Amino acid sequence: MTLTELYAKGEGRSINKATKRVFDVLATFIGATAPLGASELSRQLGLSRNMVHRALVTLAEEGYLLKSDPGGRYVLSYRLVELQNTAVAPPDLREIARPCLAHLSEATGETAQLCVRSGDVQTIIDGIEGGGPVVVRVKLGRATPLHASNASRAILAACTNAEIEDYLKRNAPLTRYTPATLTEPDALWQEIGAIRKAGYALSFGDYSPGTIGVAIALVDFDARPFGAIVVGGPASRLTDAWIQEHLETIRSAVANLNSITSLYQAP
Template identity: 40%
Template structure:
């Protein structure tokens, strides 16, 4: 399926070697995948010895259902993340320069974070807000950073310097996820990653977190890798065909 999704990217025609290189797999494996897709009719071999899509994909596209809501698209991924981590999960949708909490899963441990749905959060603090901010366009980021002095300072760890927050956003883009280390609640830590729509725009974010006593640096790193995978799964439900937000 990853090979098939490759054809949604330019130039839309690939040799087995090019598929192997892009997906970092063995050439023989890439060739077998392409032959399987060719056998069922999704791709054909063109005159330049590269594979291209066939009109069969148009038949599938015609059967595609209208875009679902973010809550519906994320439901199974949130359930899986809860079972895998046992920590509190939060789902946010973007509303201009804020995120709004629209769904959550309560942690399974006796001591856990408690969140409220419907709260609106600016994008300067918290794992999900900072994850969303990091992947906005430069113009959108600049507009928000210019307003930073007017945003609430929740704790002594809340960012107040545009330059310092800009540096943190650079790290987030490289790493693929944001870390909240007491910048909203001094006793809480978590990680968050952005959710993209079919056009590659940030449409929301998802986070997982817990008490600082349990969220060690190693634990945050482990959860960070997992939250990127979860966010990417949800993004795929919205037609996003790009890679996970990691370099």
């Protein structure tokens, strides 16, 4: 699901398809670590190479892309900064994240939650509960240290090594909440390495026994982790097969959300 499909769901009949293609192409550049060309964008977006080429030429002529090399690859230009009105405060994070939460809860049938970091803890500020008689309840305002729970560990793993070392020193000895809580620095560092490699954190009863979930960090304009999106439910229902079935959906939705949050600086 592309950025415009996710946040314009249900309004397809009012969308100009040519304009939508241009925005889809532009959105693909957000967060890209290397120049992009028509061929690779065509594969990523499922559009013909000619359609992508026309969108690239249009964006370049309007000054939003710059040609990076003679081969026809492009990068974002600084003209995008003109689109941000510095006189207007950044939108509320809950408003930005709400469509993502709704999409994930509907797609997976489980609870989707938004957490934000405040110092050495992360706090649940919004969520949509899943269906069924047994679900993970959204506990607004619950604060959890950064070494316990999948959301916390997703945020911690996205921090720099120096920031993690500082957290470990200031909070030693780490508090144990369940027998599975990682309180030894070596074990936590090993888990951080696994999260960084996978790109997400899994829960294993280290804070809330009996629940399983997938958490992915949210980053701001400076690539600082300031929160996380978590999708979870009862361990009896969320098997390894469930995780594999829904992982790409979760990854894609959070990547789309990060393409928006990375335009702003977290407080």
